[in-house]
Amino acid sequence: MxxxxxxxxxxxxxxxxxxxxxxxxxxxxxxxxxxxxxxxxxxxxxxxxxxxxxxxxxxxxxxxxxxxxxxxxxxxxxxxxxxxxxxxxxxxxxxxxxxxxxxxxxxxxxxxxxxxxxxxxxRTGYVFVTRTDRNIHIKDWEDGQLEKLVSIAISVGSPAELILKAIGKYETNMNYMYSLINFKSPRNQYVRLDPSRMVNEVIQGKADAAIAYGAEVGRYVKASSVPLTMEFVPEDRVADGQGKTIEFNYSxxxxxxxxxxxxxxxxxxxxxxxxxxxxxxxxxxxxxxxxxxx
Structure with missing residues (x-):
């Protein structure tokens, strides 16, 4: 494991x-x-x-x-x-x-x-990356705007995956998520999704949002010719289904x-x-x- x-x-x-x-x-x-x-x-x-x-x-x-x-x-x-x-x-x-x-x-x-x-x-944490012209600002994990997001770019095995499972959006997003790594199985192996691709998916409108670690995507958000918004994910504590709190911020x-x-x-x-x-x-x-x- x-x-x-x-x-x-x-x-x-x-x-x-x-x-x-x-x-x-x-x-x-x-x-x-x-x-x-x-x-x-x-x-x-x-x-x-x-x-x-x-x-x-x-x-x-x-x-x-x-x-x-x-x-x-x-x-x-x-x-x-x-x-x-x-x-x-x-x-x-x-x-x-x-x-x-x-x-x-x-x-x-x-x-x-x-x-x-x-x-x-x-110290930084996980962020939402969205196109500024979409005016998406998620206040908490029950925010109604989340329901409108169809495709969310995330890394397999990350806290972003855990939160999608916790809020019930994993199944509807799963096919899109696995398409980003060409449907490779991540079981017992490491499959890295290039963070620049996550940002590009948002820029091109293929993803409604990306949830990624701030250190991974800051460079690409800053360099984008399309205005992007980067905001820390909500800090409210969410359980991962096994009784453990999902952590989003790391030193x-x-x-x-x-x-x-x-x-x-x-x-x-x-x-x-x-x-x-x-x-x-x-x-x-x-x-x-x-x-x-x-």
């Missing part, structure tokens, strides 16, 4: 060949390396990242977590070394951090039990191995020192931010 978190599935997944990108950029402030080539060093901060997980990380360095990692490494007086894999980010802890292929993984839920997590460096941290408490102290100090610069990166990305909970 897979554990659902704000943007990642963790647990048992089918295996896939790992293609690791090895391109060294000499003379820059960071480098890309094949896992296992760079030993731990007090002069470097090895960051394991997915090569194709925009808007979070990308091997071209354009991901917002690439930029945050650079800020942290510089504040720690270390050189940022990115260890990229073609695997999705859900595998980074199990296959890379736990195997000492890197020192840190970006953007895990604060308090993730598998690791030690830093103080949070941002995000950097993660290290449980044995790396000293590195964590340095990371926490770097976050505290550079929080304003980190926040600017996130705001420039278009991520809707919530107050960070201590």
């Amino acid at each position: 897979l554990k659902v978190t704000r943007k990642k599935w963790t647990g048992l997944c089918i295996s896939a060949p790992a293609m690791l990108v090895a391109v060294l950029f000499a003379g820059t402030s960071s480098a890309q390396q094949v896992a296992g080539e760079i030993p731990a060093s007090p002069d470097t901060l090895r960051i394991c990242a997915s090569a194709n997980e925009n808007p979070y990380t990308s091997k071209d360095g354009s991901g917002f977590e690439n930029k945050v990692a650079q800020i942290i490494a510089k504040a720690m007086d270390r050189k940022a070394v990115f260890v990229y894999t073609e695997k999705p980010a859900i595998y980074l802890v199990r296959d890379f951090l736990d195997k000492n292929q890197c020192d840190v993984v970006m953007g895990l839920d604060t308090g993730d039990e598998r690791v030690l997590t830093s103080k949070p460096y941002y 995000q941290s950097m993660a290290v191995r449980k044995s790396d408490g000293e590195i964590l102290k340095q990371i926490d100090a770097a976050i505290a020192k550079e929080q304003s610069q980190i926040t600017k990166v996130l705001e420039d990305e278009g991520i809707p931010l919530l107050p960070i909970e201590s």
Whole structure:
């Protein structure tokens, strides 16, 4: 069974060949390396990242977590070394951090039990994305406007799926939802829906709305030539059918191995020192931010 978190599935997944990108950029402030080539060093901060997980990380360095990692490494007086894999980010802890292929993984839920997590460096939540000209504003999960939404773009296995089940809109939306991933079965495997596609579905009018994690879609909402509205989903507490409350807002941290408490102290100090610069990166990305909970 897979554990659902704000943007990642963790647990048992089918295996896939790992293609690791090895391109060294000499003379820059960071480098890309094949896992296992760079030993731990007090002069470097090895960051394991997915090569194709925009808007979070990308091997071209354009991901917002690439930029945050650079800020942290510089504040720690270390050189940022990115260890990229073609695997999705859900595998980074199990296959890379736990195997000492890197020192840190970006953007895990604060308090993730598998690791030690830093103080949070941002907090955001699930949002509704709609065309502004539709004038859709959902006040609560019983809002009459929800009844008028025929197609809603969501990621399979996300809190967005859970809420549709809880409010009785899952069955009517299911065929559309699965069409976005070409009807692949998500059982015991990870099937990622490109967040840019969710936003494009709204732009093109194929979806009445998207319910997505703010960090995933902020970039694409901001870049849209069609005016879009992005609003946090209602905060009212809804049970998921098994007696558990569906959570929509999450604080995000950097993660290290449980044995790396000293590195964590340095990371926490770097976050505290550079929080304003980190926040600017996130705001420039278009991520809707919530107050960070201590």
